[in-house]
Amino acid sequence: MPSPAIEIENLTKEYPFGFLHLKKRTSLEGLCMQVETGDVFGFIGPNGAGKSTTIKLLMGLIFPTAGSARILGKPIGDVEMHQDIGYLPEQPYFYDYLTAAEVLDYFARFHNLTAADRKDRVDRMLKKVGLETARKIQLRKYSKGMLQRVGLAQAILHDPKVVILDEPMSGLDPVGRREVRDIILELKKEGKTVMFSTHILSDAEMLCDRVGVIVGGKLRGVGAPGTLVDMKTVGMEILFELTGTANVPLLSKATRTGDCYRLQVAEEELYKAIEQLRGAGARILAVSQVKATLEEFFMNLVEADRAQGAAVEVSGQ
Amino acid sequence: MKLGKNVAWLLLLVVPLGFAGIWRLQHRIDTERASLSEERDEVLLRSPKLVKAMSLEYAPLLADVYWTRVVQYYGNKHLKGQANLELLWPLLDITTTLDPNLLIAYRFGAIFLSSPAPGGAGRPDLAVQLIERGIQANPEYWRLYEDLGFVYYFDMKDYQKASAAFLEGSKKPHALVWMKIMAAKVAAEGESFETSMFLWKDIYDSSADPSVKKNALMNMQLLRVKEDCRQLDALGDEYAKKYGKRPARMSDLAQAGLLRGIPRDPLGFAYVFGEGGKAELNLDSPLLEKQLMLERFKKYVP
Amino acid sequence: MRRAGVVALNTFREAVRDRVLYNLVFFALLMIAASVAVGQISIGIEQTVIVSLGLSAISVIGLLISVFLGVALVSKEMDKRTLYALLAKPVRRSEFLLGKFGGLVLTLAVNTAAMALGLLLTMLYVKHSLERSDAVVLVAVYFILLKLALIVALALLFSCFTTPLLSILFTAGLYVAGLYVQELRNLPIAVMSPAMSAFTGWLSYLLPNFENFDVMAMAAHGRAIPGTLILQNTLYTVVYCAIVLTTAAVVFSRRNLK
Numbered sequence: 029m030p031s032p033a034i035e036i037e038n039l040t041k042e043y044p045f046g047f048l049h050l051k052k053r054t055s056l057e058g059l060c061m062q063v064e065t066g067d068v069f070g071f072i073g074p075n076g077a078g079k080s081t082t083i084k085l086l087m088g089l090i091f092p093t094a095g096s097a098r099i100l101g102k103p104i105g106d107v108e109m110h111q112d113i114g115y116l117p118e119q120p121y122f123y124d125y126l127t128a129a130e131v132l133d134y135f136a137r138f139h140n141l142t143a144a145d146r147k148d149r150v151d152r153m154l155k156k157v158g159l160e161t162a163r164k165i166q167l168r169k170y171s172k173g174m175l176q177r178v179g180l181a182q183a184i185l186h187d188p189k190v191v192i193l194d195e196p197m198s199g200l201d202p203v204g205r206r207e208v209r210d211i212i213l214e215l216k217k218e219g220k221t222v223m224f225s226t227h228i229l230s231d232a233e234m235l236c237d238r239v240g241v242i243v244g245g246k247l248r249g250v251g252a253p254g255t256l257v258d259m260k261t262v263g264m265e266i267l268f269e270l271t272g273t274a275n276v277p278l279l280s281k282a283t284r285t286g287d288c289y290r291l292q293v294a295e296e297e298l299y300k301a302i303e304q305l306r307g308a309g310a311r312i313l314a315v316s317q318v319k320a321t322l323e324e325f326f327m328n329l330v331e332a333d334r335a336q337g338a339a340v341e342v343s344g345q
Numbered sequence: 346m347k348l349g350k351n352v353a354w355l356l357l358l359v360v361p362l363g364f365a366g367i368w369r370l371q372h373r374i375d376t377e378r379a380s381l382s383e384e385r386d387e388v389l390l391r392s393p394k395l396v397k398a399m400s401l402e403y404a405p406l407l408a409d410v411y412w413t414r415v416v417q418y419y420g421n422k423h424l425k426g427q428a429n430l431e432l433l434w435p436l437l438d439i440t441t442t443l444d445p446n447l448l449i450a451y452r453f454g455a456i457f458l459s460s461p462a463p464g465g466a467g468r469p470d471l472a473v474q475l476i477e478r479g480i481q482a483n484p485e486y487w488r489l490y491e492d493l494g495f496v497y498y499f500d501m502k503d504y505q506k507a508s509a510a511f512l513e514g515s516k517k518p519h520a521l522v523w524m525k526i527m528a529a530k531v532a533a534e535g536e537s538f539e540t541s542m543f544l545w546k547d548i549y550d551s552s553a554d555p556s557v558k559k560n561a562l563m564n565m566q567l568l569r570v571k572e573d574c575r576q577l578d579a580l581g582d583e584y585a586k587k588y589g590k591r592p593a594r595m596s597d598l599a600q601a602g603l604l605r606g607i608p609r610d611p612l613g614f615a616y617v618f619g620e621g622g623k624a625e626l627n628l629d630s631p632l633l634e635k636q637l638m639l640e641r642f643k644k645y646v647p
Numbered sequence: 648m649r650r651a652g653v654v655a656l657n658t659f660r661e662a663v664r665d666r667v668l669y670n671l672v673f674f675a676l677l678m679i680a681a682s683v684a685v686g687q688i689s690i691g692i693e694q695t696v697i698v699s700l701g702l703s704a705i706s707v708i709g710l711l712i713s714v715f716l717g718v719a720l721v722s723k724e725m726d727k728r729t730l731y732a733l734l735a736k737p738v739r740r741s742e743f744l745l746g747k748f749g750g751l752v753l754t755l756a757v758n759t760a761a762m763a764l765g766l767l768l769t770m771l772y773v774k775h776s777l778e779r780s781d782a783v784v785l786v787a788v789y790f791i792l793l794k795l796a797l798i799v800a801l802a803l804l805f806s807c808f809t810t811p812l813l814s815i816l817f818t819a820g821l822y823v824a825g826l827y828v829q830e831l832r833n834l835p836i837a838v839m840s841p842a843m844s845a846f847t848g849w850l851s852y853l854l855p856n857f858e859n860f861d862v863m864a865m866a867a868h869g870r871a872i873p874g875t876l877i878l879q880n881t882l883y884t885v886v887y888c889a890i891v892l893t894t895a896a897v898v899f900s901r902r903n904l905k
Contacts, residue, residue, distance in 0.1 A: 087735045090903040107739050115735035121728050123657075125664045137653045138736040182732060356897045363890035368852050370883045374859050377876045 031101060033190050033221035034063035034086070038095035041081055055081045057245045058095070063223050063238075068216050070232035070253075071225040073242035074330055079225035080118055082242070083194045087115050099190060111139060114183035118194040120175055124168035128159050128178050131167060132185055139186040153181040158207070172199045180211060191215055193224035197231055209235060229323050241326065244333045249325075264298045266291045267314040268305055278304055292318060393442035408444030415440060415450065419457060419556060430466040433458060437475060445482035448489075449554070451475060455492035456548065456557060459500040461639065464560055469500035488551070490514025491524065495544055498531060508532035523547075538572045566611045566632055567639070573608060577616060577624035580604065591622030650738045651746040658750020662716065671708050672758050676765045678704035683769060695867040697773060698784055701766040702863050706791050709759055710822070713751075713795045717802025718814040720747040725904060734904075741896035748803055748892060752796050759795070763788040780869040786877060787866035793884040794860040798822060800891040801855070807899040825857035855887055 041056040056078040063069040071079050084090045086097055088104055102109040122131050132150045141149070154160050157177040167175065176199065183191055196212075197205045212235055215222050226232055232239050233253050240250040269287050270279075278301060282291035289310075293301045302312065397404060415436045422430055437454040440447060457465040459472035476493045483489060494510035497503045508531045515524035523543070530540055542565060549561035577595075580603045584592045587601065595616060598604040607615045614630035626633040662668055682700035721744070724730040734740065763785060770784070771777055801821055805814035828851050859880055862872055 084904070087731075089731060089734060091901065107737055110735060110737040113735065115732065117728065117731040117735070119728070120732060122732065123661065123729055125661055134653070134657055135732065135736060138650055138738050179732070353897055356893055359893045360890055363886055363893075364853060366886045367883065367890075370879060370886065371852050371856060371859075374856075374876065374879045374883065377873065377879060378859070 031065075032062040033065045033067075034061075034069075034097070034099050034223060036061045036082070036086075036095070036097040039082065039085060039092050039097055040094040041078075041085060041090065042093045055245055056085070059242075059247055061240055061247060061250060063221060065221050066216070066219055067221060067237040068212060068235055069221070069223040070236035070239040071223060071242065072227060072229060072232050072239055072326070073225075074227060077242045078245045079227075079242060080194055083115075083192055083223075083225060086192065087113075111186070112189045114186065114188040114191040116176075116179045116183040116191075116193040116196055118198070120179035122167050122175070122178060122182075125166060127164050127166055128154060128170075128174075128181075129163040131178060132182055135182045136185055141186065149185050149187075153185045156211070157181045173201065173204045176200060176204065176208075180208065184211075184215065188220070190221045190223070193222070195226060196224050197226060197228060205231070229326060241329060243329050248329050263292050263294050263318045265314075265316050265318050266293065266298075266301060266305070266312065267316075268310040268312045270305070270308065270310040288313070393439045396439050397442050404443045405447075408440050408447050408450075411436060411440040411443060412447060412450055415453065416556070430457070430462070433466045434468065434471045434475075441475065441478060445478070448479070448483060448486060451479035451483075451489060452492055452552070453554065453557065455489075455496055456560060459496045460560070461500070464563075464639075469496050472496045472500070485517050487514045487517035487520035487524065490517065490520075491544075491547070494527070494531070495548070498536070498544065499541070502536070504531050504535040538568065541568055563635060567636055569611050570626060570632060570636065573610065573616065574624040574626075577608065581618070581622060581624065585622075592618060594618060648742070651742040651749065654738070654743055654746025655749035655753065658720070658747050659753050662751065662754040668712065668716075668754070668758070671712060672761060675704045675708040675762050679762070679765050679769050683773060694770065694774065694869070697769055698766070698787075698867045699863055701769065702784070702787055702791065702866060705759060705762045705766070705788060706794075708762070709755060709791055709795045710798065712755060712758065713798040714802055714815055714818050714822075716751055716754075717799040718806045718811050718818065720751060720799075720803055721806040721899070722811040722814065730904065740900045744803065744807075744892065744896055744899055748799060748888075751799050755795050755799070756792060759788055759792050778869075780871065783862075783866045783869060783872055786872045787862050789877070790860040790862055790880060793880055794857055797855055797857075797884055797887055797891075800888045800895070804891050804895040804898070807895050807902065821855065822857060825855045828854045828856045829858045859883060 036059050039056060039059040040054070042052045042054050045051055045053055059078075059082060071082065073079050081090070085092050086099065086104055088107070088110075097104045099109055100112055123134075126134065129150055132153060133146060136146045136150060154163050157180055159174065159177055159181070162170070162174065167178070170178070176196070180193075180196065183193065193212075196208050200208065209231065212222055212224070236253060238250065238252050241248045268289055268291070270289060271287055278291060278293075279289065282289040284290075291301065298315070302315075305312065396407070415433070418432060418436060419430070433454075437450055437458065440450045441454075444450075454475045455472050458475060459465060459467075459469035461467045473493065473496055476489055476496065479486075479489050480493070490510050490513050494507045494514065497507035497510060508528045511524050511528035511531060514520055515528060527540065527543070530537070534540070545561050545565045545568065549558055549565065552558055552561070577598075580598055581591050583603060584598060584601055592598050592601075595604065595607050595618065599606065609615050610626055610630055610632055612630055612632055614627035614632075616624050617627055619625040626636060679697075679701045682697045682704075724733070730743075733743065766784060766788075767777065767781070770781060798818060802814060802818045805817045809817070865872060
């Protein structure tokens, strides 16, 4: 079995604050996590939970108070390892006096590429993220969405094995978000490992092979979105249409919108209910499973954390 | 983190070695620059009118800057034992053009422009020019007249003009009584020991500037020496009349009853008789060196 | 090292596209031209005045650029977060610093060369011909460049661990102190205790001595500067910059970015 692309062991980050720096604020506590090669890994949590902190620790922008981590088998302090990693920072900002093409070329120069190769990749990337027409415009004139795309381009230009994205969807309109999702899926198809942080749960559910949930600086759960939430079917939901006022006792438990009704029944009772409705002349529109969602799981965690009070102080923005 | 440790070691190596290299280099550079013996142009700009024009409303501030340069310039030159104080006048000229009311500049200039080398620039004529400008801007300040009289008395030996200056000054407000007396005394006697000593003592007492005090003290000491030697010579003449030859040692005078004890100079060293039979400073006395320097430079004053 | 060069060239490109720089250089050239008018007032010493004023202008403008841009080298990248994407690349923090330093020094070299050219042209205009002895002006400009490089290194060091405003103050303060370092050695020894005078002696050698680079008087009077001094000053700058940059690299390599 190939070793994990990212291994995190007991990673801790404390910030001293207050007078004489005597007090400590823990923004990350004892994180142990792994990202398998080829996975798309979602790192989710509320604002200030420690997602960005973890990613910055991985990228060597800040230094851990304790613990260690390895990417592609090499320790995070090793700068050479960055040859195979792509990183998109949160709210990216690049040199505004450069054009998109120049920025990509500049960043590309740090990798061992020939001049021709570099030029070729810059062109391809610009096309891929849809910035071909704007390539000669200085970045100071770019919108947020365009900057995000430049960021994405520079992260994947050198064909890295691991791509780490910090809040890649933030500030994007639905079109932009769709494009980012497509790129992530493309990367997965190419066999790359992708790790991204987000607080938008639906994105995580849709894209990720595995997710890690972090709240208040601690990892609360990690696994495939399905297994994580322990999704047992809570019941079945029947969507049906009923005209007229047939006397169906089940109707009292249904929610009604106009002529459409939604009714939840236990799984065992499903066929009995359908029979009843058929007898009453209802038209069945849909039957679906009712599952606990990631969102509920998430909200429970957040509330539990808040209830705990200041046991673990959450780091500010 | 491993990289961090390596870099820290590098620092521990580079910093001491680097500064050791800097130390040696700096010494070499100092020697090289000293050998260039180029007059470090103390004067930012030479023309007083130009400086005044350019200084706008900051003239008094700039005057203070120039004043500090005067003090530094003098201090540096003095420390290096150099006699060439030719930039003193331009510096003072600019300072007083920028701020005609900077009294301390006039007083300082009075002493150090007029004093002969190596203590001063040896230009009493410029000193007079400076003081007269000061008097024009500050006509009621009596001390400037004292300074003027001082220069005429000591360096130009023009007792008429000195007396006139003292007299004029004595009429100004707050002038001390001795100014009038001094005017009369100088007119009558010209140079005298008491007058000279008095003037120098007044300078010493009335100034807070350490350079000025030091200079005044030295002058007083040398004056004292001159007077002592004159008196000792007079005694030596008496001795010669009595015994037919000049005394060889101070003790001879004492034995002859002309002296009580061995006379000492202001620093406590006993006077001796030199080869010509004239009283002189003891070879060990530090005052001798100062006296010789003054004598030597007097020859070169035009 | 190649990667430091990449950073350096980008820094140079940034400076070239910065309009403020052009304004400053233009101002300096203006001052040099104005010195012609000033020179007319003092007859007989036109050359002295033009060279003095010209070198002063180059020095002052150069100082402004060095201090303000020097501090901004690191602090701007940190504030604007452009540093994040950069450090995620395979480049060491020390290479980044070195590149930034090199880029600004290159910018300064180009600017001072341009201003020196302006000065020489002004001298040509006034004197109608240039002699070999006028080459001393170029040496004086080179010394100014050395001085500026040292200031950039100091500005870089401060901006690695303190706020931009404080960095500017410290750098400017150190510059002023460095001008009077020579005086520290001339302090009257009799006044102080031996320990104190030993301390000031040490201090006078450790602090950067900016007076080493002052040859304005010689340049103004057209006197040649010996090659040994040129070599010594160059070495001094190189060694001192090495000390400062190494310290900066160590400080920066442990710094947590916001």
